[in-house]
Amino acid sequence: MKFGGSRPKLAPDPDLIRSLAKLLDETGLSEIEYEAEGQRIHVARYAATTIAPPSTQPAAEAPAPVTKPPAGTNGASHHRNGADDPGILKAPLVGIAYLCAEPGAPPYVRVGDTVAEGQTLLIIEAMKVMNQIRAPRPGRIARVYVGDAEPVEYGSALMQIE
Amino acid sequence: MFEKILIANRGEIALRIHRACRDMGIKTVAVHSTADANAMNVRLADESVCIGPPPARQSYLNIPAILSAATITGADAIHPGIGFLSENADFAEVVAEHGFTFIGPKPEHIRAMGDKVQAKVMAKELGIPTLPGSEDALTSVDEACTTARTIGYPVLVKAVSGGGGRGMKRAHNDAELRSLVPLAQAEAQTAFGDSSVYLERFLDRPRHIEVQLLGDGQGAVVHLGERDCSLQRLHQKVLEETPSPGLDAAARERITEIAVEALKRIGYRSAGTIEFLYQDGEFSFIEMNTRLQVEHSITEMVSGIDLVREQLRIAAGAPLGYDQTDVHLRGHAIECRINAERAEDFRPSPGRITEYHAPGGPGVRVDSGLYQGYEVPPFYDSLISKLIIYGCDRQECLMRLRRALEEYAIGGIDTTIPLHQRLADNAEFQTGAYDTGWLERLLDHHG
Numbered sequence A: 001m002k003f004g005g006s007r008p009k010l011a012p013d014p015d016l017i018r019s020l021a022k023l024l025d026e027t028g029l030s031e032i033e034y035e036a037e038g039q040r041i042h043v044a045r046y047a048a049t050t051i052a053p054p055s056t057q058p059a060a061e062a063p064a065p066v067t068k069p070p071a072g073t074n075g076a077s078h079h080r081n082g083a084d085d086p087g088i089l090k091a092p093l094v095g096i097a098y099l100c101a102e103p104g105a106p107p108y109v110r111v112g113d114t115v116a117e118g119q120t121l122l123i124i125e126a127m128k129v130m131n132q133i134r135a136p137r138p139g140r141i142a143r144v145y146v147g148d149a150e151p152v153e154y155g156s157a158l159m160q161i162e
Numbered sequence B: 001m002f003e004k005i006l007i008a009n010r011g012e013i014a015l016r017i018h019r020a021c022r023d024m025g026i027k028t029v030a031v032h033s034t035a036d037a038n039a040m041n042v043r044l045a046d047e048s049v050c051i052g053p054p055p056a057r058q059s060y061l062n063i064p065a066i067l068s069a070a071t072i073t074g075a076d077a078i079h080p081g082i083g084f085l086s087e088n089a090d091f092a093e094v095v096a097e098h099g100f101t102f103i104g105p106k107p108e109h110i111r112a113m114g115d116k117v118q119a120k121v122m123a124k125e126l127g128i129p130t131l132p133g134s135e136d137a138l139t140s141v142d143e144a145c146t147t148a149r150t151i152g153y154p155v156l157v158k159a160v161s162g163g164g165g166r167g168m169k170r171a172h173n174d175a176e177l178r179s180l181v182p183l184a185q186a187e188a189q190t191a192f193g194d195s196s197v198y199l200e201r202f203l204d205r206p207r208h209i210e211v212q213l214l215g216d217g218q219g220a221v222v223h224l225g226e227r228d229c230s231l232q233r234l235h236q237k238v239l240e241e242t243p244s245p246g247l248d249a250a251a252r253e254r255i256t257e258i259a260v261e262a263l264k265r266i267g268y269r270s271a272g273t274i275e276f277l278y279q280d281g282e283f284s285f286i287e288m289n290t291r292l293q294v295e296h297s298i299t300e301m302v303s304g305i306d307l308v309r310e311q312l313r314i315a316a317g318a319p320l321g322y323d324q325t326d327v328h329l330r331g332h333a334i335e336c337r338i339n340a341e342r343a344e345d346f347r348p349s350p351g352r353i354t355e356y357h358a359p360g361g362p363g364v365r366v367d368s369g370l371y372q373g374y375e376v377p378p379f380y381d382s383l384i385s386k387l388i389i390y391g392c393d394r395q396e397c398l399m400r401l402r403r404a405l406e407e408y409a410i411g412g413i414d415t416t417i418p419l420h421q422r423l424a425d426n427a428e429f430q431t432g433a434y435d436t437g438w439l440e441r442l443l444d445h446h447g
Helices: A014-026 B012-025 B042-044 B063-073 B089-097 B109-112 B116-125 B142-152 B176-194 B251-265 B296-303 B305-315 B393-409 B417-425 B427-431 B439-447
Strands: A030-037 A037-044 A088-090 A094-098 A120-125 A129-134 A137-144 A151-152 A157-161 B004-007 B025-031 B047-052 B077-079 B157-158 B169-171 B198-200 B207-216 B223-232 B236-242 B269-279 B282-289 B332-338 B356-357 B362-369 B383-391 B409-411
Touching: A014 A030, A014 A037, A037 A129, A120 A157, A120 B063, A120 B356, A129 B012, A137 B198, A137 B296, A157 B296, B004 B012, B004 B063, B012 B025, B012 B042, B012 B305, B042 B427, B047 B063, B047 B439, B063 B089, B063 B305, B089 B109, B089 B282, B109 B282, B116 B198, B116 B251, B116 B282, B142 B157, B157 B176, B169 B176, B176 B198, B207 B251, B207 B305, B223 B251, B223 B296, B223 B305, B223 B439, B236 B296, B251 B269, B269 B305, B296 B332, B296 B362, B332 B393, B332 B417, B383 B393, B393 B417
Parallel strands: B004 B025, B004 B077, B025 B047
Antiparallel strands: A030 A037, A088 A157, A094 A120, A094 A151, A120 A129, A137 A157, B157 B169, B157 B198, B207 B223, B207 B269, B223 B236, B236 B332, B269 B282, B332 B383, B356 B409, B362 B383
16 A cells, blocks of 8 residues: 555665565574665565474575565565465455554553454444454464554555464 | 545556646545556555455445545545446445545436436437437337337337346337337346336447537536447447548537537536437437546547546536637547457457557557556456547548557557457448448458
């Protein structure tokens, strides 16, 4: 989704992505997220396995090259689309996401919370109607992608539930 | 003038509207389905909002999603484009209720022209010539025969709630009519949920002539000439041209004046087109489209008037600012609708565009969202490009058309460019002597 502000560039910065990918190698991290000037870039490595008995799977530990991202990584996007990621809750409608029942109230859920199936995780307001967005199955909130009062489109990544 | 307009459509018309907005320094919001995330109009728009998955019902026809997108982006107005919600009077009303300007006609005119029988009644009241037919739905087979003898055979039995040329049956005499009426009623019930049928005289070799109109909703109405859209296949237009090679000046004068007077009487606002069948020197009203048409571009070429820009100006409340004497129609223009289909059998051909080179040069305009690497989605209608040619007269136009078609390279998918080349080379087409059945007869003979 392109939203607000000046006309965005049509393509992400390849040099930046390359240097982020290099950082992954050097530090051994599996994900780096970088945000500046309204753009957010997320680079992740999905190795087949990193904890395994020695010698059997050396090739699997190489990070995915930037030019051919592994399934599930978008490289650069304003909102992580999450099309291939398991456990990503995506917005089923267009509207404004609210993380709390009302201003000043505590959020419905936080990272680390365990949630039950059907539990309200956030609200998306569309045309003055507050739509409760519920957990499709039980799990643990691993990530929250949207901020409070942030506009979302159909398919925007909302939360990751493990 | 609006600061931000949401374009509730897709494909080349969404790109067309985007361009008119950007010409006026207006910001654009492109709403799109997931299948259109990489469409050119989405890439170019200032802002974009994904409103649903590919099916139109969940995206381009999804009124709450579109309104929500307009709200979160702070749009001032919504342009509905062509098809989808453009002739949905309820949508026009709900847009206004939510504080956005609907770029188009008044809802009551959209509604009036959307009902086929009511539109014909209204046309008659406004002095527009209509085809002789039954005044209302048929109540019995005997009534059908009496009516048919008044109208004159052959007659067409048509569904009141039908459309798109579907389910029409032709009868040449009483015996045929007696057997066809119950059949037509049964089919109408199945297809449209309403068994009501009516009769209309059948024309065997008409031309399809339509008049482009612009009204400002404050009393001023002008026409921008007519278009000949007789070249059709299965009731879908393939190629359009203006002026019509089948009309003389007197006939043109007569029908454009009738159309303008009718729209002045109802205080019509925005762009609109009245469609007629023309045969044996007589015009008959078919329907009115209360929206922009795909082939509006050829009218722009001969008039020098940007129709989308006029829609925006009028929607913002501006008066037309000119009258008929200021409208000068010059030269000749032709549009080829290029579809992602095999030219031999019209089988759909979606897929990835591997090469793309559009023609150019004097008098050549291409309205298309195609680019190298673009994936033509399989979910929507197959129109992918409009090739629009202008010439000082029909002859120059035809020469230029042939040249431009030679240059146009679209690789990776099949397109109907070869069909248009066949038309450009066809002697009968070159004389301008064709009617609404001509193209199908040509295709049948050559397979």
